[in-house]
Amino acid sequence: MKILAVLSNKGGSGKTTVTLSLAVAAVEAGMSVAVVDLDPQSNSADWGDSREADSPVVVSAQAARLGPVLDAARENGVDLAVLDTAPRSEEAALKAARVSDFAFLIARPSIHDLRALRYSKDLLDLAKAPGAVLLNGVPHQGSHGDEAEAALEGWGLEVAPVRMSQRAAHYNAAAGGLTAIDYEPKSRAAEECREVLRWLMARKEMAD
Numbered sequence: 412m413k414i415l416a417v418l419s420n421k422g423g424s425g426k427t428t429v430t431l432s433l434a435v436a437a438v439e440a441g442m443s444v445a446v447v448d449l450d451p452q453s454n455s456a457d458w459g460d461s462r463e464a465d466s467p468v469v470v471s472a473q474a475a476r477l478g479p480v481l482d483a484a485r486e487n488g489v490d491l492a493v494l495d496t497a498p499r500s501e502e503a504a505l506k507a508a509r510v511s512d513f514a515f516l517i518a519r520p521s522i523h524d525l526r527a528l529r530y531s532k533d534l535l536d537l538a539k540a541p542g543a544v545l546l547n548g549v550p551h552q553g554s555h556g557d558e559a560e561a562a563l564e565g566w567g568l569e570v571a572p573v574r575m576s577q578r579a580a581h582y583n584a585a586a587g588g589l590t591a592i593d594y595e596p597k598s599r600a601a602e603e604c605r606e607v608l609r610w611l612m613a614r615k616e617m618a619d
C-alpha cells in the first residue's frame with residue numbers, strides 16, 4: 412500500500428479537493444483506494460457520506476489513530492491511501508508526513524498560500540518525507556502559475572510540472588459527493604486530475 416499525504420498550512424488551498432479528485436482518479440484507474448480524513452472539519456468524510464458510489468472508502472480519524480487505521484487499510488487490500496489534513500495543525504500534518512511515501516503541498520498561486528508553504532517545507536524536512544508542491548486553482552490566463560513556480564523553486568521547493576486549474580467543475584461537483592471526474596468526465600478539470608495522478612504514480616517513491 413502506498414500513502415500520499417495532502418498538506419498545507421493555509422486554509423482553503425484545495426487539500427480536500429485534491430485528495431478526493433486523486434482518490435477518484437485512482438479508483439477510475441482500477442486501484443483500491445481509501446481516504447483518511449484527519450481534519451476535524453470532516454469535509455472529506457461528509458463528502459463520503461453524501462456519495463452514492465462505494466469507492467473510494469472514506470474514514471475519519473484522529474492523527475493519534477493513524478497507525479492502526481492504516482494497518483486496517485493495508486489488511487483490507489487497499490493500494491493507495493490518501494490523507495486529507497487540516498490547516499494550521501502542524502502536529503497532525505507532521506504525523507501524516509512521517510507515515511507517507513510522498514506528500515503534496517497544496518498551494519494556490521497567491522502570495523498568502525506561497526508564504527504558508529515555507530512552514531510546510533520545514534515540516535517535510537523534519538519528517539524526512541519526499542514531496543512536491545502541487546499548484547491548485549491556477550487561473551487559466553495570465554502568468555500566475557509560472558511566477559509562483561519560479562518563486563517556490565527559488566526557495567528550494569520541488570514543484571510538480573502538472574497543475575490543477577481554477578475550474579467550476581471542482582466546485583460544482585463537491586456538494587453531491589462527486590468530483591470533477593464523476594461530474595464532467597471529459598472536462599479539462601477531470602483530465603488534469605488524471606494527469607496529476609499519473610505524474611504521482613510514476614514517482615519512484617510511489618512505485619511498488
Ligand SMILES: Nc1ncnc2c1ncn2[C@@H]1O[C@H](COP(=O)(O)OP(=O)(O)OP(=O)(O)O)[C@@H](O)[C@H]1O
Nearest residue numbers: 422423424425426427428498548576577578581582
Ligand atoms: N481547482 C479548483 N477550482 C475551483 N474551485 C476549487 C478548486 N480547488 C478548490 N476549489 C474550491 O475552493 C474551496 C476550498 O477548497 P478545499 O475545501 O478543497 O480546500 P481545503 O484546503 O481543503 O480547505 P480547508 O483548509 O478548510 O480544509 C471549495 O469550495 C472548493 O470547491
Ligand SMILES: [Mg+2]
Nearest residue numbers: 426427450454
Ligand atoms: Mg479541507
